[in-house]
Each structure stands twice: as C-alpha cells, then as structure tokens.
Amino acid sequence: MIEIAIDGTSASGKGTLAKKLSEKYSIPHLDTGLMYRKVASEILKDKGNNLKNILELSCKIARTLNFENLQNKELRTEDTAKIASEIAVFPSLREILNLKQLEFVNKSNEQFGGCVLDGRDIGTKILPNASFKFFIDASIEIRAKRRLLEKNITFLHENDEKCMLQNLIKNMVERDNIDKSRPEAPMVAAKDAYIIDTTAINADELLSIATNIIEGNLTKN
C-alpha cells in the first residue's frame, strides 16, 4: 500500500504533483483544498448570510458535500479562496471534512492499494503514517506569476498586469498567514516530510524529484 501526503502553499505546484503521482501509481487523488473551496463557494452563493451564522452554515454545507461536485471553475476564484482560508480555522468544520477525507482514504486503500491527498494538514493530521510526505513551497513572486498565468488574461497595459500581480501577492500572503497561524491544524511541514522548493524548477522536474525519493525508498525496503 502507498499513501502519499502532499502539503504546501497555494500555487507551489503541490496540486500538479499530486495529480501526476496519482496517474503514475494508478491511485486516487483528493485535492482537499477543493472541499474547503466548495463550502466557501456555497457560502458566497447564499447572499443572506451574515458572519454570525457562518460557522453553522459551513458545517451544514460540509455535511452534504460529496466528491463528485468538486470540479467547478467557480471554486478557483480569489473570492472563494479567501473565504476558504477564513472558514478553515473552524475546528468543527475541519472535523466534518476530516472524516470525509478519511472515508476517501479507506475506500481508496481498499480498492486501489493507496491514495494521494494534497492540502495543508495531510502529513500532520490526516495521514500521519503516510508512506511518503512532501511539503512544497516556492517564492511568493513565482507563485503569484503561476496563478496569473492560470487565469489566462490578456492585458492591454503592462501596468494592469503589474497591478494584478501585486494584488495576487497581497492576497496570497494574507491567506498564507491565516493558514500558518490558526491554532487547529496549521499549515506546517510534518517532521518527516521532504521539503521541496519549486521556485526554480518546473512540474516535470518536481515529479522527477518526488518519484526518485519514492522509488529510492521503495527499493531500499
């Protein structure tokens, strides 16, 4: 059985690595950030909500969440990401989503002999005994540039691009701070995680580093 835990900052390359490892080893992949984003996007749709009932509302949405409705463009917006990070501080919401993640892990291990999960607390909380743990990070400038490229926007003026990049940097720094400093399951590298900086490497190079680690260790045992 092979369980792979991938944590790290947004746009560090952790999601792409998770997808590629899932394909390479034919094991299911769960992007746990999408679960928080899904709850956030439902909150944003509910215009009548106020901050008082946001905890109750997020838990209600989380209880009925299933894995099929996590592929949606609206989950990728900056507004959704901001709310996702804000609600991710609620321990009772995390408890509901953690149970769903563990259900996915058990089912995948049984049916496919393993799984890959990516998020913020996979190596520390969800899969503490994972076969391999990775923590992926990169410089804030590179991460913001990658996010901007994903958005596929054509800018008429260079200044507009610079301005959007600055905004992305600001938003990402804010979210990193919330994710790192929350008391419950903060974003932190597990003690036994391989820490990889992707500032100067691309997705294929990252995959190659990760598979070398995995296969090097697999032949050792």
Ligand code: DC
């Ligand atoms: O990976 P992402 O950017 O899609 O995640 C969005 C937010 O969800 C992130 O800012 C924090 C939260 N999150 C979390 O707290 N724990 C996880 N395992 C995954 C995501």
